[in-house]
Structure formats: structure tokens, C-alpha cells
Amino acid sequence: MMGPLKIIALVILVISFFTFVTFFGRLPALRNTPIGTLHRILWLHIPGSIRSLDQRLTQGRLSAWTAKIAHTLWNDRHxxxxxxxxxxxxxxxxxxxxxxxxxxxxxxxxxxxxxxxxxxxxxxxxxxxxxxYITQENHSHQMTLYPYDFTIFYPGQSCHTCRQLKPARSKHCSICKHCIAxxxxxxxxxxxxxxxxxxxxxxxxxxxxxxxxxxxxxxxxxxxxxxxxxxxxxxxxxxxxxxxxxxxxxxxxxxxxxxxxxxxxxxxxxxxxxxxxxxxxxxxxxxAGTTTNESMKWGDWAYEMADGYAFKRELSSDRHKDETIEPVWTRWPVESEQIVLRTDDGMPPTGPDAIGEGTWERVWKLKDVENLYDLGFWDNLTDVFRPRYGFRRREHSSSGSGSRSRPSSGDVTSVAPP
Ligand SMILES: [Zn+2]
Ligand SMILES: [Zn+2]
Structure with missing residues (x-):
């Protein structure tokens, strides 16, 4: 009796479900749930079997053709x-x-x-x-938005396409062809x-x-x-x-x-x-004070930590900053007090990247490292809704040594847009 309606409802339900799996299945939070498994089956295993079948039948011509169309659809703005x-x-x-x-x-x-x-x-x-968009003209302003946290964003890394330093929390978008703050x-x-x-x-x-x-x-x-x-x-x-x-x-x-x-x-x-x-x-x-992009990085960290390849140690705030790659001042109220690094051999980090002081401590869980970009829900929300807002400087409550000096820049209430 309600044949066509039932079919329409079923089709919509199926499309909605697969859309849900496609969008949410790759998130670290759902990696070990049925949603994550279904996402891997849909987007890794099934395409993989089709590719190997195509390799046998047409020497991969069909896959190459599909990849080309998919590439055009996914990698250009339209x-x-x-x-x-x-x-x-x-x-x-x-x-x-x-x-x-x-x-x-x-x-x-x-x-x-x-x-x-x-x-x-x-x-x-x-x-x-x-x-x-991060351009040559506004680059120095973009650098002052967030400090590097030395955990998921380190100073001195450049975008190969834009040929400029990547500000903390930015990422290059291959579709928009720009680095995005x-x-x-x-x-x-x-x-x-x-x-x-x-x-x-x-x-x-x-x-x-x-x-x-x-x-x-x-x-x-x-x-x-x-x-x-x-x-x-x-x-x-x-x-x-x-x-x-x-x-x-x-x-x-x-x-x-x-x-x-x-x-x-x-x-x-x-x-x-x-x-x-x-x-x-x-x-x-x-x-949580994070973004979709950063939640992927945190997800990767969780795995490295569980495997015992992650180390942290203190980063003093009066350390010498290389001003050519790291902004001396940002509008963010806190600075990183830790550096977290991964090693390939499970031994404490060495080499030029291993800055900081004190002994390296192995980190097993995400909750053992601080998220510099989390100021609490309301301040995080303010940062979203008032993107030109400057925060008041804060002292870390967790900081043990009281003798630390921080570059104080007074009360910042507004940061001029580029
Ligand atoms: Zn984009
Ligand atoms: Zn870029």
C-alpha cells in the first residue's frame, strides 16, 4: 500500500547511513567501533578488491580512469x-x-x-x-594568532606549495590552493x-x-x-x-x-x-579545544604513545626563541611549557630538534600532555565567534617553579585584523 513511500524512505535512510559512516568513520574517536570498521571496509577493503580485480581484467585501466575522475572531482574547487x-x-x-x-x-x-x-x-x-587564507601580505599577522605547542605544531616547518612558514594550527588545503589559518x-x-x-x-x-x-x-x-x-x-x-x-x-x-x-x-x-x-x-x-585536522593528529599521537614512542620534557618560557621561525608574541594567553617528540627506536630523543631541559619522560596517554589550544569551553567558543579577539595573559596554574618569567605584553584586548 505504501510501496513507493517505503522505498523512498529506505533509500534516504541508506544514503544517510553511508554518509554518516563516510564522514564519521575516519575519526579517531570511532576508530575501534563498528562505524570505524565499516568505514575501513567501505573505503579501503572494497576499493582494494575492486582494484586488484580490475588489475587482472583490464590491467588497471578502469581504476586509472576512475581515479582520474575522482581526482578532478575531489581536488578542484567546484x-x-x-x-x-x-x-x-x-x-x-x-x-x-x-x-x-x-x-x-x-x-x-x-x-x-x-x-x-x-x-x-x-x-x-x-x-x-x-x-x-595565509598570504605573503598577512603572514606576519597570521603568525601571531597562536603559539606553537611543540606537540602537534612545531616552529620552522614550511609549506612546500606556498613557500612560507606554516603558522601554528594552519594547514595547506590542496583544493583551495592556500594555507588556511x-x-x-x-x-x-x-x-x-x-x-x-x-x-x-x-x-x-x-x-x-x-x-x-x-x-x-x-x-x-x-x-x-x-x-x-x-x-x-x-x-x-x-x-x-x-x-x-x-x-x-x-x-x-x-x-x-x-x-x-x-x-x-x-x-x-x-x-x-x-x-x-x-x-x-x-x-x-x-x-576539547581542537579542530577536525588536529583531532587526527591527536589520534595519531595516541597510537605512538601507546606503543611507547612518545617522550616529553619541560620547555622553559624564557628560552631563547628563534625569531625568524617562531613569533615572539602571540595574542594567545598561554605558551607551551612542554615539548613532545616521537622517536623511531623507543629511546629518548636526541639531535637538534630535542630542545628543552631536564630528563625525558615517556608518555603513555594523551591525558598526560597538555593541549595548549584548550582554554576551556567558553574561551574556545569566543575564539571561534570573535576571531579578532585577543585574550588576557594567563599564568599556568600547573606550573611548579614560580621563578619563571614570561614575556608580558600587558592586557591585550584586541588584535588588529590584517
Ligand atoms: Zn579548502
Ligand atoms: Zn600552503
Whole structure:
């Protein structure tokens, strides 16, 4: 009876699930869960078997051809996925709103108009804004944003493409062809990087899209429920007093009567948890004082540490800084007090990189090293939403020796944009 609708719902559910696995499966936090395993099967084992089969059948011609297309699709900036996203939004709104309009009261209309407009505004803001391009002109300013933490970012490393020093927390994006300040990830939905200067727009895009689909789900179900009540006055949305098959049949009937509202409501209901999940993940990253890019580096560290290849020792703040590769002053309120290094042989580090003082201590767990970029949730959030904000200098509370001097630059309240 509800054949086509069931199929549509199933297809959407499957697509949503695979999208979820693709986006979340590579995250270190989920590496040892079924999601991580499924991600490896989908993106490593299956492509690997197809490649070896292709090697036998066509001497690898098919793989080379697919790789070339995939390379073009993934490595150049083009708005394909963004157009798909805009179409999905617009077509759903076009299907839902005209039949729903006469059924809405004034406040529902006002909320609907607002919620429909907001994702477009923040999509435009995220896509059209500068995510934090590091250029020759603004390079010295970019260097003052964050200090090196000597754990996941070390001074003196250059970008081979841009031929300039990599500021702490930056990463080169091969799609945008720029180094990006506080690079989070390149997002194909906004056809832009998410970085220092636009991550607040990206968060607002996630929040407004999640709010839109949540409200559409709620509105869709209550409108349909209202229509059922016209026929069956005793009807309630959770269906008390009806058997499962009656309940199912009543929904199937109203979904067929109001196909356009019904289809969009189901689509929204299925995608809503996914969008809240993505927003939740980004809020978690902010809470942890990290980014998608950095969480990968921390994930790698966790493995090195567990294997016993990681060492740390103290880094005095009055050490001599090489000003040519490390900024003397940053707007960040704290500086690194430790250096963490990995070695290949499991012996304490030696050589020119092994700066610092005291004995090397083996580090087994991530919690034994400090994350310099975590100031606590509210300050981390401030750093996201007010990218020109300068923090007050802080003294480390954990610091044992009181005799340390820190380069004091007074109270910094605002750092001029480049
Ligand atoms: Zn670069
Ligand atoms: Zn990019």
C-alpha cells in the first residue's frame, strides 16, 4: 500500500547511513567501533578488491580512469555538492510550503519564513567568506594568532606549495590552493575550507539547518495529524487506542493524501539526527579545544604513545626563541611549557630538534600532555565567534617553579585584523 513511500524512505535512510559512516568513520574517536570498521571496509577493503580485480581484467585501466575522475572531482574547487545541497533545500521547500501554507497560522508562518531563509544566509556567508587564507601580505599577522605547542605544531616547518612558514594550527588545503589559518577541514557542502575566519558561519549553518529540519519534521507531523483528526476525531499523534496495523494504515493513508508534505516530513525526520550529530561533533571539538585536522593528529599521537614512542620534557618560557621561525608574541594567553617528540627506536630523543631541559619522560596517554589550544569551553567558543579577539595573559596554574618569567605584553584586548 505504501510501496513507493517505503522505498523512498529506505533509500534516504541508506544514503544517510553511508554518509554518516563516510564522514564519521575516519575519526579517531570511532576508530575501534563498528562505524570505524565499516568505514575501513567501505573505503579501503572494497576499493582494494575492486582494484586488484580490475588489475587482472583490464590491467588497471578502469581504476586509472576512475581515479582520474575522482581526482578532478575531489581536488578542484567546484560547487557540485553545494548545488546539490541548495537543490535539496529548495526542492523540499517548494514541495512542502505550497500545500502546507493554507494550513499554517500566523506564528507558524513567521517561524517557517525565518527558518527557511537562515540556512541560505549562512550558507552564503560560509561559502563566500575568506576562511583564513595565509598570504605573503598577512603572514606576519597570521603568525601571531597562536603559539606553537611543540606537540602537534612545531616552529620552522614550511609549506612546500606556498613557500612560507606554516603558522601554528594552519594547514595547506590542496583544493583551495592556500594555507588556511586554524584549518578545520575542507567542506564540499560549502565548497570552501572551514577555518579561522569562517568557522562561526559554518556552525551557524549547521545550527540553522538542523533547526529548519527539526521544525519541518514537527510541523509536517502535526499538520498531517490535524488532517487525520478531521476524519477521525479521537486521533492523537502517538496513536493511543489504535492497534499497530490501524496506526500504520492511518499514516499510510494520510501520507498518500498529502504526498508532498509527507515525503518532505520523512526526509527531514531522517536527516535531522545527522545534522544535529554533526553540530554536536563540532561543539565537542570546541569543548576539547581542537579542530577536525588536529583531532587526527591527536589520534595519531595516541597510537605512538601507546606503543611507547612518545617522550616529553619541560620547555622553559624564557628560552631563547628563534625569531625568524617562531613569533615572539602571540595574542594567545598561554605558551607551551612542554615539548613532545616521537622517536623511531623507543629511546629518548636526541639531535637538534630535542630542545628543552631536564630528563625525558615517556608518555603513555594523551591525558598526560597538555593541549595548549584548550582554554576551556567558553574561551574556545569566543575564539571561534570573535576571531579578532585577543585574550588576557594567563599564568599556568600547573606550573611548579614560580621563578619563571614570561614575556608580558600587558592586557591585550584586541588584535588588529590584517
Ligand atoms: Zn600552503
Ligand atoms: Zn579548502
Amino acid at each position: 560547487p557540485l555538492v553545494m548545488i546539490f545541497f541548495i537543490l535539496l533545500l529548495s526542492v523540499s521547500e517548494f514541495l512542502f510550503l505550497p500545500p502546507a501554507w493554507p494550513l499554517l497560522n500566523t506564528s507558524q508562518t513567521a517561524i517557517a519564513i525565518t527558518l527557511v531563509l537562515l540556512p541560505y544566509i549562512f550558507l552564503y556567508a560560509s561559502a563566500a567568506s575568506d576562511p583564513g 586554524k584549518m578545520d577541514h575542507h567542506c564540499i557542502f560549502i565548497n570552501n575550507c572551514v577555518g579561522y575566519r569562517n568557522q562561526h558561519y559554518f556552525l551557524l549553518l549547521l545550527f540553522t539547518t538542523a533547526s529548519l529540519t527539526t521544525y519541518a519534521t514537527y510541523l509536517g507531523f502535526s499538520l498531517l495529524s490535524g488532517q487525520i483528526r478531521k476524519e477521525i476525531p479521537a486521533w492523537k499523534i502517538w496513536g493511543p487506542g489504535f492497534s499497530w496495523s490501524e496506526y500504520g494504515n492511518i499514516w499510510a493513508w494520510v501520507l498518500q493524501e498529502y504526498t508532498r508534505i509527507g515525503a518532505v516530513t520523512l526526509l527531514c525526520g531522517l536527516t535531522t539526527p545527522l545534522i544535529w550529530g554533526l553540530l554536536g561533533y563540532h561543539l565537542y571539538l570546541i569543548w
